[in-house]
Every structure is written in C-alpha cells, then in structure tokens.
Amino acid sequence: MKLHFGAFHNGIDGWVNTDITPHMWISKIPLLPFLLFKFGLISQDRYDQHAQGVFRKLSYVDLCKPLPYASDTVDAIFSSHVLEHLFIDEVERLISECRRVLKPGGVCRVVVPDLEKIVALYDPNDPRKFITDIYEVATRSAVKNSHHCAFTGAFLTSLFTQAGFSKCSVLSYKVGSCPEIELLDNRPESLFFEAIK
Numbered sequence: 001m002k003l004h005f006g007a008f009h010n011g012i013d014g015w016v017n018t019d020i021t022p023h024m025w026i027s028k029i030p031l032l033p034f035l036l037f038k039f040g041l042i043s044q045d046r047y048d049q050h051a052q053g054v055f056r057k058l059s060y061v062d063l064c065k066p067l068p069y070a071s072d073t074v075d076a077i078f079s080s081h082v083l084e085h086l087f088i089d090e091v092e093r094l095i096s097e098c099r100r101v102l103k104p105g106g107v108c109r110v111v112v113p114d115l116e117k118i119v120a121l122y123d124p125n126d127p128r129k130f131i132t133d134i135y136e137v138a139t140r141s142a143v144k145n146s147h148h149c150a151f152t153g154a155f156l157t158s159l160f161t162q163a164g165f166s167k168c169s170v171l172s173y174k175v176g177s178c179p180e181i182e183l184l185d186n187r188p189e190s191l192f193f194e195a196i197k
Helices: 032-038 044-051 088-101 115-120 128-135 140-145 153-162
Strands: 002-005 016-019 074-080 102-112 167-171 191-196
Touching: 032 044, 074 088, 088 102, 088 153, 102 153, 115 128, 115 191, 153 167, 153 191
Parallel strands: 002 016, 002 074, 074 102
Antiparallel strands: 102 191, 167 191
16 A cells, blocks of 8 residues: 555555545535636636546545554555645654554655755845745735645654654655655655655
8 A cells, every 4th residue: 555645636546645625525516616617716727637537536634633544554655745734743643653554664755845945045135935935825815725844854854763764864856765756756846755664
C-alpha cells in the first residue's frame, strides 16, 4: 500500500490518494459540478476535473486524527504542500502516525515550502512578499488555505528523528527513494525530504 496525502487533483494510479476537499462530496451529487460552474462558483478547470472524474478517485482522510490503517502495512507515504497547513502539534502527531503505519524500511517523502528560501526574500522596507509566502494569505478569501507551520531541512530532520525514523535526508526535485517520484513531485521550488522507518 502506498499513501498519497493531500492528492487533490494530482492522484496517481496505484496509490491511495487522500484529501479532505469538499470536491469529493460535490462529485457524488449528479449535476452539482455543472450547476456550480454555470453559476460561476467553480472555474472551467475545476469543472473539467469533475468531468474527468478526478475527485471521485479520492479517499477522505483527516490527517489530524489517527490514520485509519493498521500498523506496519504501508510501503510509502507521499505528501506535497500539506504539512504547512497543520499546526505543529498536529504535525508531530501525524509524523508519529506515519511511522506507525509504515512497514520497516518504508519511506515517507514530504514536500513543503522552503522556509530558508522564503526568509531570504525578506525585505524590511516591504515585507508583503515574505508575509504572503510564509502564510500563503494575500486576501481574506485565501484564509482557508493558510499556512500554520514552516519548515527547514534541519527542523524536519529533528521532528522525524524524535518520532523514531532511522534515516532522514534532504533531497532534490525528483531525487530520492520514494516510488514513482517522477510522477509525484510537481513543485520544483520546494524543500524535499525523506525519512525511512
């Protein structure tokens, strides 16, 4: 079993693609995506994704609760731009849950915004770019997708090591031991991290 947390519209065949997006529920109601598009409540791109059945392939998993999988049953876990949307206590619990469900030798690949790159852009005369990048909030309508955490390679290494992972590595775009990494990695500007149970 391979778990993909926060897959949204980037689900990969052969993985259990999970999310909490309301589009999963919208996709279950006939004609609702069309009506939302017709009234300007979703974009053409989002409507096209509904027409292709993208959101019907997702499984609902709340990462703030214990993972609904047995211990030592998962081969790999992948998440891209997910952890920063959780609070630090939720991140710590999730990392422990990832270790619990992974098989010995299993890999957890985490892709997050690179805090060190964001901090390097800080301009004391106009910190708006820094503030937007770190919190992912430029307008009130974006609050639901805001960031609550930020990560460096050293911080991720500390968190995963404390949770009992045996090997931690900061890597590069599409480089690592996670299966099908060439399909999963899609944010080259990010921080790429892997931990082995």
